[in-house]
Amino acid sequence: MELALYAPGLGYYSAGSTKIGSGGDFVTAPEISDLFSRCVASQCAQVLSVTGGEILELGAGTGRMALAVLESLAAAGVLPDRYSILEVSADLAERQRARLSSLPPSLRERVAWLERLPERPIRGVVLANEVLDALPCQRFVVEAAGASTSGGLAGHEPAAHELAALGSAIHELGVSLQGDSFIERAAIPDTALTSALESLLRELPQPLPPGYMSEVCLRLEPWIASVGECLERGLILLFDYGLPRSHYYHPQRVNGTLRCHFKQLAHDNPYINVGVQDITAWVDFTRVAEAGVAAGLDVAGFCTQAAFLLATGIETLVAGAVGVVEQARLAGEARRLLMPGEMGEAFKAIALTRDYDAALSGFTLQDLRHSL
């Protein structure tokens, strides 16, 4: 997953495909409607009016959210001192530059692209929409005690020494080559994965059945830790599809959540279109919250995307549209963002804060923190 997404010049996010938007592989909330970004801007305005300072957006895609957030904040008269973007994809950074060049100079001059996270901690807001799901994860499979590891794994017969080492009932699902094709094969989990899987199994309210496949993202902790280090005071606001841990690892979710996106088609084969399709996994929000706490942050809110958008005034924005045609268009976009069968429930918003006790309007309608 790491190589398929990030190998220099070859990985999905390193090479030049269109990726996001109707001509690309998938569509995100800011691409569906600026209503999403205008609601995010409303949350940013509230925090910035308390903390002052700036906004840092991680993984800004086509730059559409950055544009709409800056325009909304300008209209509200609560501009950040700076709007920085950290983007790993060179071609997406290029698209962001082109899009944001349409801003008036007074706004454009606040935008900066960073090569790495800021060395001096900032005050204000850190934003990331659909970035956590792109962090490479590791897959595992539960085997019945004593079962051969070759059983459910395409075409692999582990060597004797591997079988001995694989004595435990959970194996990492690795990748190997057979001829010209990638195949899955059992691998020996390293120490970090073994200890993560052991504590996961200890915590789950029910055992996982034999054959159960899922994934763990060990990149979350260091990612949240390094982003947390950048924040002196304010809010880290993250959106993504995902679940609290006990739902994520529900015994009935037997094939995990790893998905691929290629030309608007979602499927579950990461071994084709390598480097030209997106590979993602749902986010274990309990792991995000734990990582936040370990980084000294407060978990100040957790709710569905629908609850966040309703609490930040999406209905008022639709109602305020001029003319019935525009209102109908916005109502259609809002439905896609809000409906449980679309993005409303699968997507969640989480607020991690540092030294911030004031209100967070986006999290006033629903509080799902007890589920984490």
Ligand SMILES: C[S@@+](CC[C@H](N)C(=O)[O-])C[C@H]1O[C@@H](n2cnc3c(N)ncnc32)[C@H](O)[C@@H]1O
């Ligand atoms: C699924 S896209 C979402 C883009 C945008 N936020 C949106 O909602 O349209 C993931 C974005 O995160 C970027 N990205 C992936 N891994 C990242 C990382 N480790 N740090 C920062 N950005 C990353 C990608 O290049 C891309 O811009």
